[in-house]
Amino acid sequence: MEGLTKRYPGSALPAVDDVSMDVRAGETVILVGPSGCGKSTLLKMINRLIEPTAGRIRIGGEDVTDMDPVRLRRTIGYAIQASGLFPHMTVAQNIALVPKMLRWPAARVRARVEEMLDLVGLDPGEFHGRYPRQLSGGQQQRVGVARALAADPPVLLMDEPFGAVDPITRDHLQDELIRLQRELHKTIVFVTHDFDEAIKIGDRIAVLRERSHIAQFDTPEAILTNPADDFVSGFVGAGAALKRLNLTRVRDVGITDYPTVTVDDPLQHIFERLRSGGVNEVLVLDKRGRPYKWLRRGDMMRAKGSLARAGTLVHDTVTRDATLRDALEAVLTDNTGRVPVTGRRGAYEGVVDVETLMNSVHELLEADRLEAMDAQHDLQEQRSAQTHAEQEGFGGEAKA
């Protein structure tokens, strides 16, 4: 974006004023800022849903500012809050929209729809023919993302796509997006006013003030540990140390194996597992390999020949993309001291336990402390060098 400006008719001041920003191919950039600062306006100028008053947009070196907007929009995925699905079309028809406009052969469109549903974690057989009103908010949002990705556009714009769902679903959708992005390497510009969401999914974050002036454009780590000014600090908010936990993911701390059985195993086998493995507890998986129940030795006594009444239901799970904060939250609200980690379609992959988490948090904070000490040390050296130079008389503007 070069000098992008939008002046709405009748407004004294521009909504977006002379914004220049470079988004690298394959990175996720988050636009975050207070309500009304022009985030959506800036985003919609990229695919020309809003025509810029001035400035240029280049994608992959090509100037698209004067390209036919309809053609341009077919090459840019767009996902918005509350999914923006067409209510009178089925899930499959919604996803097929852009590929059809691009005149893909019917068989390719069909295959692509199935592939996209699978990609966003919805069973194609089950969801293909449903209408948007027959889906939960989170499922609608997934379909919205599937539709945005259907024609495999290199660029994806997302305008508060998870703003309208509950916090738990939002967490899961964020994890999904991170997983997708690792596979797809799209260039994503994502608008939110939730700074925690920005930290979680952004490679870089642009903190915007009024009229989309850029207050700071940097990595989440840099913004958290070194906010440019009071405006940015205000946006980062309280609890920077806890937010730091949002920057490390379950995949970075390593997950461990845990003894498992499945609901289809004969009770005798489960008994033996609990006796022989030197363990007090096993994790029961359901028919699809998803975590279902924690089962202790004592529970088996009460099982009376059926698993249905025994054990404690698994409360929460995390994916490898969940942040340490999510994992800690899950561990703290469960009394087993660990949380199952799941992969595609919720299948069990391992567990993270409280010791692993505490050790990682410790190391993380220790590393931060050392880094801060280093920075302090550099600063002191610079100051004493300056004082020395001033005493020697080459200080220039010595403040004697």
Ligand SMILES: Nc1ncnc2c1ncn2[C@@H]1O[C@H](COP(=O)(O)OP(=O)(O)OP(=O)(O)O)[C@@H](O)[C@H]1O
């Ligand atoms: N069509 C329009 N005509 C006139 N003014 C508009 C129009 N659309 C937006 N604005 C104004 O432009 C400014 C920026 O709006 P925009 O929706 O881009 O902000 P935002 O940062 O995305 O806000 P939010 O976080 O509340 O969605 C606001 O002051 C808004 O009132």
